[in-house]
Amino acid sequence: MSSITTSSPPTRRHYYGSCHCGRMRYIAFISMPSAADGNDVDRPTTVRFYKCNCSSCHKMGFFHIRLPDSPRDFYLLSPLDIADLSDYTCFGKKIHWFFCSNCGVRCFAVMGKGHVVDVDLEAALGKESNGKTTRVWKVDGENWKEDQTGYLSVNANTIEPGQEGLDLRELGQKRWIQYLDCKDYTGEDRYDYPHEGGTW
Numbered sequence: 030m031s032s033i034t035t036s037s038p039p040t041r042r043h044y045y046g047s048c049h050c051g052r053m054r055y056i057a058f059i060s061m062p063s064a065a066d067g068n069d070v071d072r073p074t075t076v077r078f079y080k081c082n083c084s085s086c087h088k089m090g091f092f093h094i095r096l097p098d099s100p101r102d103f104y105l106l107s108p109l110d111i112a113d114l115s116d117y118t119c120f121g122k123k124i125h126w127f128f129c130s131n132c133g134v135r136c137f138a139v140m141g142k143g144h145v146v147d148v149d150l151e152a153a154l155g156k157e158s159n160g161k162t163t164r165v166w167k168v169d170g171e172n173w174k175e176d177q178t179g180y181l182s183v184n185a186n187t188i189e190p191g192q193e194g195l196d197l198r199e200l201g202q203k204r205w206i207q208y209l210d211c212k213d214y215t216g217e218d219r220y221d222y223p224h225e226g227g228t229w
Contacts, residue, residue: 039075042194046187048134057183058102063205079207082227092185099181100170136187141179142169
């Protein structure tokens with residue numbers, strides 16, 4: 030069953046997120062409305078929200094936000110050294126589920142290389158540039174191809190609540206949450222209820 034579609038042009042906004050203790054902090058640029066239905070994986074233009082029923086996501090309570098342009102859409106503000114995070118790998122040890130070693134919250138998962146760079150954060154946030162740069166960790170955009178050479182998924186549960194333009198309750202009401210069968214790979218993607226072993 031397909032999601033409810035809309036003809037509204039996508040709006041790109043920045044959202045702050047963090048782990049519970051605040052040691053991990055990030056900014057994600059999310060383009061709404063969601064394009065879960067018919068999203069072009071090679072050149073996506075808006076965000077996808079989904080929950081899958083694999084044992085990793087189920088046990089971690091991971092609510093995926095797949096950004097349209099990961100190298101441009103995700104900045105880790107702290108810690109800058111990814112080695113300062115705890116790491117759990119699965120799926121052939123290709124995907125790193127980084128989590129805060131203090132409070133245990135997982136903010137994002139990544140496959141691919143990343144590096145620390147200086148960015149004009151004010152300009153990136155759509156504000157008037159003050160000429161200063163901020164050091165951030167981001168995935169490496171060189172040769173990045175979603176789900177092939179690179180993968181990044183942000184945990185929607187770690188977005189700070191109350192930010193304008195993103196209400197997680199609304200996602201269910203608009204049927205923008207895609208439920209995937211990544212446990213048995215037999216069920217079709219759907220928007221009305223989870224597959225066996227999945228969560229609402």
